[in-house]
Amino acid sequence: MRKIQQYVSESIQELKQVTWPTWEELKGSTLVVMLFSLIMGCYIAGLDVGLSWIVNQIMGRG
Template structure:
């Protein structure tokens, strides 16, 4: 149990003293960037999924005659 407590204390000290945190403006800018790329990526996946769905549907309609 002492090992876990020591680990938490050391982790907290590391985060407090050695991690370089971004400024508030930089964090906001990066958050917007991640949101925009997530939306673009999800739209691209949706588009590919729609195309494949149509292709498979046409294929099975062609097979079934």
């Protein structure tokens, strides 16, 4: 039980040292993540369509 109390106490002390982002920083970071996800999703979808087309051409189904 002592180890659990020590763990919780140390965790609280560490959280007090954390520098939390401001609201503006949080909004900016969220926007960057959303845009990156959208770009990567489009890239992967395009790659999938392109490779599917190539495989269909090779297999004679196109």
